[in-house]
Each structure stands twice: as structure tokens, then as C-alpha cells.
Amino acid sequence: MLLLSNIFHLFHIFIDYRRRSETVRSMPIRMWVETASLCNLRCVMCLNKDLCASEKGLMDFSLFRKIIDEAKHFVNDMYLHHRGEPLLNPALFDMITYAREAGVKTRFHTNGTLLNEEKARKLLEAGPDLVSFSVDGFDKHSYEQIRVGANFEETVSNIIRLVEIRKSMNLKKPYVVVEKIRFRNPSDREDKRKTDELRDKFLDAGVNEVIEKDEYIWAEENAPETGKVPPEYSACTFPWYAMAVCADGTVTPCPQDYRAKMAMGNVNDNTLKEIWNGEAYRDLRRKFKTDLNSLVLCRKCDRLQRKTVCGVPLQYMTTFFVDQLVGYNKRLRKLFGTSERN
Numbered sequence: 001m002l003l004l005s006n007i008f009h010l011f012h013i014f015i016d017y018r019r020r021s022e023t024v025r026s027m028p029i030r031m032w033v034e035t036a037s038l039c040n041l042r043c044v045m046c047l048n049k050d051l052c053a054s055e056k057g058l059m060d061f062s063l064f065r066k067i068i069d070e071a072k073h074f075v076n077d078m079y080l081h082h083r084g085e086p087l088l089n090p091a092l093f094d095m096i097t098y099a100r101e102a103g104v105k106t107r108f109h110t111n112g113t114l115l116n117e118e119k120a121r122k123l124l125e126a127g128p129d130l131v132s133f134s135v136d137g138f139d140k141h142s143y144e145q146i147r148v149g150a151n152f153e154e155t156v157s158n159i160i161r162l163v164e165i166r167k168s169m170n171l172k173k174p175y176v177v178v179e180k181i182r183f184r185n186p187s188d189r190e191d192k193r194k195t196d197e198l199r200d201k202f203l204d205a206g207v208n209e210v211i212e213k214d215e216y217i218w219a220e221e222n223a224p225e226t227g228k229v230p231p232e233y234s235a236c237t238f239p240w241y242a243m244a245v246c247a248d249g250t251v252t253p254c255p256q257d258y259r260a261k262m263a264m265g266n267v268n269d270n271t272l273k274e275i276w277n278g279e280a281y282r283d284l285r286r287k288f289k290t291d292l293n294s295l296v297l298c299r300k301c302d303r304l305q306r307k308t309v310c311g312v313p314l315q316y317m318t319t320f321f322v323d324q325l326v327g328y329n330k331r332l333r334k335l336f337g338t339s340e341r342n
Helices: 002-019 061-071 092-101 117-126 140-146 152-168 192-205 272-276 279-290 317-326 330-336
Strands: 030-033 077-079 105-110 130-134 175-182 209-214 242-245 250-252
Touching: 002 317, 030 061, 061 092, 061 272, 092 105, 092 117, 117 152, 130 152, 140 152, 152 175, 152 192, 192 209, 242 272, 272 279, 317 330
Parallel strands: 030 077, 030 242, 077 105, 105 130, 130 175, 175 209
Antiparallel strands: 242 250
């Protein structure tokens, strides 16, 4: 029944997306819920260090509970991260447990620096479906230059300890991923031998997947203009299938909006259902159809240039369908790879 329900929702989303409908019949099936907008590091490529203090905080458990109580009726999986470090929120493990008991699959991304043995055991007991780690330099020098404030040996040890404890507890989840960014302008030539050695060390210890990803390009108001949007573009899928909620309850249409400039509403004031087809969301979807150039962030987003199949962006499509229709299947995920944003 769950599979049929997911197929039904995906079909409605596909039709409404293709028509660029202002009102969407299905609620979002994927959400980003920012458990923390604070971070303990100052990574060179991350915008978090540039956020002012008033924009940083931790999501209250009461607000998270409200989100889950509403979202459990329609959402399939939930990312418990966005702009900050989730492990800074002492309620994170209770949040994961609450979501799991409500039938919502959870995953989150972390720098791993705070994952001591006590937190690793709490995390495994809470039972997230997937945890991914950022290790953007596979040797001490490059890692600590990129992940400013982190210690290479401690982070590697934290990750390996997690998978070792998972094995000792005979647990099948979480699926554990280590990510390494492929920078557009690398400052140093990488030592391939060291990279391969650490990759093998992670996999031998029990990490499920080690992946390399292109550096992410955030949509920013001050980003260089690329000219008018071409007549043929790949409209963003987010306003038709997903939602992002910041730590203070502000809803934005996608995690590309790092500074939360495109506020669709606030969960403290309205329900998710009211926000999803509210005036702000309807106006956004209308402009994707009729006036994309008026959307300052969206028109600069590199995702407009993605290749499509049947009018839907091809990037990450396979992994997305596996997640939504099959679940966080280990064998299929290893075959098709893990993706962060769709």
C-alpha cells in the first residue's frame, strides 16, 4: 500500500510540475528541516561563517515535534540538516527517534568532529536511516586547511568508531557515507596515494560508501549575472515536491536559498499545509512559468541548465526514485550512488 501511495503522489507531482500548476495536489514528499544553523567550524567554502549572529540558532524540540506531527501524513524522508552542524543540537537524537516512531525516514549531514563515543551510541540508538560525513581533504594538511577548526585524526577516528559500534551492535543502519568535495579551484595538488589509502581505510572499517562530489554553487543575490534565462530551461522541481524549514521555522522553497531570502511563511504561525499552497508558494510557481527573470536567486541557479528526461531534470533522478519507491536500499544505493540534493 505504501508503494502504491508513493507512486500515486509522484504521479500527481509530475503532472503538476509539467503543467507548472500554481496549486499542488500532493504535499511535499521530501523535506529539509534545519536542526541547527550554528556551526563549530569555519570551512573555506561554506557561507555559514558569513551569517550574522541573529541568523544562527538551534531548532526547539517543540517546533520539530509540530513539524513531524503535520508532515508524517505525507512526507517520505527528511534531511535534518541545512546550514549548520546538527550535532550541536542536544535534542537531535530525540528528534531522530520522534521522526522514526512517526514513520518518517531521516538522514543528516555532519562534519563529524563532535561525534564522540557517547554521541555515537546515542545516534545508533535513535536510528537514522543515513548519515553522511564531510571529509574534504584526505590528508591532515589539506583537511585542516579546508575544515578550519577541525582535527583530521579525530574526525577520521569518530567516523570509524561509529561504524565499528554499529557492527558490534549488529545494526543495519544508518547507511554511512563519507563525502569529499571536488573543488573547482584546488589550492594544492592532491596526493592520490593518500586519498586512496584513506578511502580504503574507511571502506575496510565498514563505511558503506565513499563519494566525490563537485563543489556546490550556492544561489546568491550578489552572484554574477549570466544574462537572460534561455528560452529552454530546466525549471526547479523543489516548489512542487519539497520544502525547507529553517531553525527558526522560516519556510523556504529549496536549500539553495542559503540566506532564507525567499520566505514562504513560518511554521510557528501556520501549518505546513497552509504554507504549501499559500500565496507566496503560488506566486513562486506562477513566476517559474511566466516570469522567471523576476526571481533573482532562481535565475542565477546553475540547476536551470540541467538535462531533462520527459521534462524532468535527469541529475539524481535514479537515486531519488530508489529513495521514494524502494527506500534506503543498501544494494541499490551502492549501485546508483548517493546524492544530497535533487
